[in-house]
Amino acid sequence: MNLVLVTGAAGFIGSHVAELLLSEGWQVRAVDALSETYDPAVKLRNIAGLRQNPSFTMVFDDLTTARLEPLVEGVDAVVHLAAEPGVSKSWGEAFPTYVERNILATQRLLEAAARVHAPRVVYASSSSVYGPTREPMHESSLLAPLSPYGVSKLAGECLVGAYAQERGVPTVSLRFFSVYGPRQRPDMAIHRFTEALLDGREVSVFGDQVQLRDFTYVGDVARAVVAAVTAPIPSGTILNIARGTPVPVPEVLRLLEVEVRGEASVARLPHRPGDTRQTHGDNRAAEAALGWRPTTDLPFGVKHQVAWHRSLRERPQDEGVDPDVVARLPSSLQGGGIR
Ligand SMILES: NC(=O)c1ccc[n+]([C@@H]2O[C@H](COP(=O)([O-])OP(=O)(O)OC[C@H]3O[C@@H](n4cnc5c(N)ncnc54)[C@H](O)[C@@H]3O)[C@@H](O)[C@H]2O)c1
Numbered sequence: 216m217n218l219v220l221v222t223g224a225a226g227f228i229g230s231h232v233a234e235l236l237l238s239e240g241w242q243v244r245a246v247d248a249l250s251e252t253y254d255p256a257v258k259l260r261n262i263a264g265l266r267q268n269p270s271f272t273m274v275f276d277d278l279t280t281a282r283l284e285p286l287v288e289g290v291d292a293v294v295h296l297a298a299e300p301g302v303s304k305s306w307g308e309a310f311p312t313y314v315e316r317n318i319l320a321t322q323r324l325l326e327a328a329a330r331v332h333a334p335r336v337v338y339a340s341s342s343s344v345y346g347p348t349r350e351p352m353h354e355s356s357l358l359a360p361l362s363p364y365g366v367s368k369l370a371g372e373c374l375v376g377a378y379a380q381e382r383g384v385p386t387v388s389l390r391f392f393s394v395y396g397p398r399q400r401p402d403m404a405i406h407r408f409t410e411a412l413l414d415g416r417e418v419s420v421f422g423d424q425v426q427l428r429d430f431t432y433v434g435d436v437a438r439a440v441v442a443a444v445t446a447p448i449p450s451g452t453i454l455n456i457a458r459g460t461p462v463p464v465p466e467v468l469r470l471l472e473v474e475v476r477g478e479a480s481v482a483r484l485p486h487r488p489g490d491t492r493q494t495h496g497d498n499r500a501a502e503a504a505l506g507w508r509p510t511t512d513l514p515f516g517v518k519h520q521v522a523w524h525r526s527l528r529e530r531p532q533d534e535g536v537d538p539d540v541v542a543r544l545p546s547s548l549q550g551g552g553i554r
Contacts, residue, residue, distance in 0.1 A: 218242040219444060220290045222278060222324065223297030224265075225249060225258035227398045228339070228391070231437040232294055233265055239441060242270045246286055248277040250316070252299060253401050261398050278320035283327035292335040292444045293328055295321065298368070301402055302343060303421075303487040305364035317367035318374070325378040335385045336375065337443045342392040342429070342457070342494045344369040351497040354390075354453050362489030372453070379451040386450055387443045392457035392496045396433030396516055397523035405430070405517065408468055409524045412475040420464065422486040427461035427493040432511035432519075442505040457496020458509045470514055474521040 219236050223229040224245030233243045245262070249255035265271045274286065278297055287293060299305075299316035321338070328336050345352045346359030360366045378384040399406040411418045439456045468479050501507050 218244060218290045220244045220246065220286055220293045222246050222293070222295045222320075223339075224273070225262045226296060227261070227400050228394055228433060228436060228440075229294075229296040230261040230265065230398060231396070231433050232296065232440045233262070233271065235437045235441050236294075236444075237265070237268055237270055241444075242272075244272050244274065244286065244290065246274045246276055246278065246281075247297065249275060250299070252301070257401070278324055279315050283323055284331055287324070287327045287333050288331050290333060292337060293324065293333050294337045294339075294440055294444065295324055296339045296440075298339065298371075300364070300400060302362045302364045302489040304402075305362050305367070306488060310363045310367075313363055313367040317364075318370045321371040322374050325374055325382075325384060329378055329382040329384050333384065335387065335444060336378075337440060338371065338375045338386060338388045339440075340372045340388045340390040340453070341365065341368040342390055342455070342496060343491075344372060344390060345491075345494075347491050347493075349493060351459075351495045352455065352457075353497045354455060354500055361491055364489065376451055384450070386452075387446070387448060388453045389439060389443060389456045389501075390453065390496070391436055392429040392431045392455065392494055394433050394436050395430050396511075396520050399433070399520060404428070404464065405467060405471070405520055406524075408471050408479070409475065409521055412471055412477045412479055413524060413528070415477065417482040418468065418479045419482050419484050420468075421484050422490060423483065424486075424492060426464045426490065427495070428464060428467075429457045429459065429461045429494045429496050430467065430513055430516070431456060431458045431496075431509060432516040435507075435509040435511050439501060439505060439507045442507050446505050448504045452504060454501040454504055455496035455498055456501055456507075457494075457498045458511075458513075459496060459498045460513075461493055461495040462513055467513070467517070470517045471521065474518055 224233045225247035299313050343365030346357040375386045379386040395405045
């Protein structure tokens, strides 16, 4: 049947992955809890187009409580993107949410995948699992997360490894590096910078040292995920999905200024615990395993993301969002309604 279950499909990366799978002829069963991490209406807008496609089925439910076997039954692969994202807000009282959504949800999904003998599980891991280093991060580099978020993603990755080794679940873990592009989450740097520039507001930059990030375009990331669904690679494989070119954050700001045709006034704020100085992913293993190479350079990707921000401002706020669905959210989440 060529069916893939995509968890977190209403999110930033998940909506792109679902689109690419559909365009390649897959059927997509999608699940998302529309968590309140950011506006659920934004997530509904992300999937508005997808829901017109007869090969796309949306299930609004929560992986921490739902019965998962019916969701996993009959699929050719599970792409597990659902998670609580965000490094800087993962401290303190927020942590139980990270434990539930990133660790418990992953364990429940793996258990269901083991029971129904799912042919493949692709897990979205993160560069946040690595310890701080000025060297390129290899898959074998030291794992020493700087944030509770990173700890939770590493715990998920370890569970994936355990289910691969001991319960026979065929898995691939992909460590994403600073993904950007249209629909980027509102808490992420390029999104925040662009909105501030378009509004003529101050741009907040954290820390007194220049940070470097290996910004990777969402279209490239989606291609890697889709390649991982069928690639003939050993179970338990772990791969960096990175452009492989770290860029100083001020340089990104300059690119955005050119695109927006505005000048940023920068407010320097203190270092946020958990923010690493530099990310730089070595992507050679992904190229060897998946035949994958990132093809989108930063100026081109930034142009696309800015165009997306502008397009949102040019159309009515709620266009593409079904107000009935928003109104019915709490009950549909409880019931895990399929539509
Ligand atoms: N964006 C990045 O730069 C980046 C980098 C590294 C790793 N990742 C990982 O990639 C994945 C996707 O990230 P994103 O940026 O698209 O985030 P996102 O918040 O936009 O998407 C995650 C989606 O998961 C859903 N979700 C959360 N908990 C759920 C649960 N218990 N049950 C069902 N749905 C649930 C949310 O409602 C959301 O729509 C995450 O696993 C994240 O940790 C992202």
